Amino acid sequence: MTTQLATQVAAGAGFALAAAGVARWAGLQLSAAIGRAAVRAAVQLAAVGALVALVFSVPPLAVAFVAVMLTAAGITCGGRLTPLPRARRAAVLAIGLPALAATALAIAVGAFSFTARSIVPTAGILIGGAMAAATITGRRLLESLADDAPEIEARLCLGDPARAAITPFVRRAVTSGLIPVLDQTRSAGLVTLPGTFVGLILGGASPARAAATQLVVLLALLLVECCSALLIAEAVTRAAIAPGERVRRPGER
16 A cells, blocks of 8 residues: 555656646746646645545534635635625635535435535535636636627617626626536546546445446536536626616726
């Protein structure tokens, strides 16, 4: 086990160095960022591994662990949506409401057991998916409000209410936010083997059980990410609509 662990760490370091080398060769000026990201990931995963072991031995800590994951996701997503007022608060709500509701529902119907070993990874996967969808959707919509302002103004001049003038751009942004999870779901088992499936197989589960568990997770992600994208789009829309049926550009008061 110790030998395999050392080999895995060395292989990971090799991949990170190779990625930094490719970035430098291509003149992307991302070598340092890749190195920092790799070191940060290593430190975070080592810490998370120790924390998860503690959570599994003291189940009540699962609630606190999930809360930390949700807070980190909200901070990360909100940081990408800085033109949005109270962006981190909006991100936490958009991510947390669907992700935690879906986790609770999956446990309530018996899809997963009511244990820390089930709650923590399920909530983590759904929170991560919701964060990605909210970030992509929010950024895309904020960019549209800035770049497509003349078209929005034209719609307003033609008599469209502010919300109606924004709606086509909301739909495009939400669609963009859901493309990754749609592609992931379509290609599951054909192009890639999803992480939950691989983890269960490596842990000794039967292929049938691994496939069933992965299916539940993938389909839950579809619902969670759709709701998360719509919630963050609604937050951006409400912030953009000004009194008098006007539409603010991002950052405008």
